[in-house]
Amino acid sequence: AQKITQTQPGMFVQEKEAVTLDCTYDTSDPSYGLFWYKQPSSGEMIFLIYQGSYDQQNATEGRYSLNFQKARKSANLVISASQLGDSAMYFCAMRPFFDQGGKLIFGQGTELSVKP
Amino acid sequence: DAGVTQSPTHLIKTRGQQVTLRCSPKSGHDTVSWYQQALGQGPQFIFQYYEEEERQRGNFPDRFSGHQFPNYSSELNVNALLLGDSALYLCASSSGGGFGYTFGSGTRLTVV
Numbered sequence: 001a002q003k004i005t006q007t008q009p010g011m012f013v014q015e016k017e018a019v020t021l022d023c024t025y026d027t028s029d030p031s032y033g034l035f036w037y038k039q040p041s042s043g044e045m046i047f048l049i050y051q052g053s054y055d056q057q058n059a060t061e062g063r064y065s066l067n068f069q070k071a072r073k074s075a076n077l078v079i080s081a082s083q084l085g086d087s088a089m090y091f092c093a094m095r096p097f098f099d100q101g102g103k104l105i106f107g108q109g110t111e112l113s114v115k116p
Numbered sequence: 117d118a119g120v121t122q123s124p125t126h127l128i129k130t131r132g133q134q135v136t137l138r139c140s141p142k143s144g145h146d147t148v149s150w151y152q153q154a155l156g157q158g159p160q161f162i163f164q165y166y167e168e169e170e171r172q173r174g175n176f177p178d179r180f181s182g183h184q185f186p187n188y189s190s191e192l193n194v195n196a197l198l199l200g201d202s203a204l205y206l207c208a209s210s211s212g213g214g215f216g217y218t219f220g221s222g223t224r225l226t227v228v
Contacts, residue, residue, distance in 0.1 A: 004158075033215055043204055045159070045219035091158055095215065101172020102213060103149065106158035 002027045004092050004107035011112050013082045020067070021077040021110045023092035031097035034075040035104065036066065039089040048090075051075060053097075082114045120209050120220035128226045129197050135225060137192040141209030142218045147171075148190040150182060151206040153222070159206055165190050166212070194225075202227045 003026045013019035025034065036048040051059045051066045059066045067076040079086060089111050093104040121140040129135050141148050147166045151159035161174035165184035184190045188209075194201055204222045 006158075035217075037219075043206070043222040043224070045206060045208070047217065050215065093158075099172070101164050102147070102210065102215075103161040103164060103172055103174065104151075104159070104208075104217065105161070106151075108156075108158050 002029075002094065002096065002105050004094055004105055006092055006107035006110050008110045009108070011110055013079075013112065013114055015084060015114055015116050016081055018078060018080045019082055019112065021079070021090050021092075021112065023075045023077065023107060025073050025075060025092070025094050027073075027094065027096055029096035029098055033095045033097065034066070034068070035093040035095070036064070036075075036077045037091045037093060038086075039091060039109070041088075045091070049077065079112075084114050084116060087112060087114045120207055120218050122205075122207050122220035122223050124223060125221070126224045126226075128228060131197055131199060131227055133197050134193065134195045135197060137194075137205050137207075137223045137225070139190045139192070139207030139209075139220060141188050141190070141207075145209035145211050145218065146188050147210045147212060148184060148188065149208045149210070149217075150190070150192045151208065152176070153204040153206055155203070162192070197227045199227050201225065 005024045034051045037045040049061045049064045065078045089109045092107045149164040150162040153159040163173040168184045179195045206222045207220045208217045
């Protein structure tokens with residue numbers, strides 16, 4: 001079965017500090033893509049970062065980096081220098097490459113609160 | 117460059133009624149996927165449309181149906197509404213089999 005697990009329902013971080021949001025996944029497909037999205041209270045899913053299963057290096061996008069450990073099936077999101085605007089729900093998602101339909105499988109999400 | 121547009125933003129319906137939600141994809145995108153997000157949960161895949169055909173379907177009953185028009189816009193129809201259908205319905209567009217998904221802000225449906 002294909003599944004995404006986010007074990008942290010809520011996290012707090014002090015402004016300007018770094019925070020790691022955990023994500024583990026389960027799939028039997030050899031090729032897949034992993035995504036992180038931010039969902040503010042407005043509801044829109046905002047793309048943050050993508051990691052392909054065969055990518056040798058961890059993905060980075062500005063203050064976001066993905067700590068990809070393939071053997072452990074984990075894809076943790078690291079946010080450096082947290083800002084108040086980072087307060088939101090964060091979702092980890094997976095898409096198997098061989099899934100012609102292209103559906104995304106989401107985790108339950110982690111609510112991040114940044115304290116001033 | 118307009119992103120994904122969904123309408124309406126909010127909707128209240130009575131149990132047993134039918135509802136239609138609409139989605140206009142991002143310019144240049146030809147594939148539309150629909151997701152249901154219950155309160156406090158992650159989005160669940162409903163189905164995806166490409167070239168006006170349903171390409172893939174998630175684990176949702178036949179009460180959920182959809183359509184894609186020649187201009188790539190899409191509709192999600194839900195018949196015989198249940199209280200459990202109350203959720204945020206998200207539309208995501210992409211180009212062909214690509215991985216660049218763009219989401220709309222969703223339609224919040226409340227069934228009373």
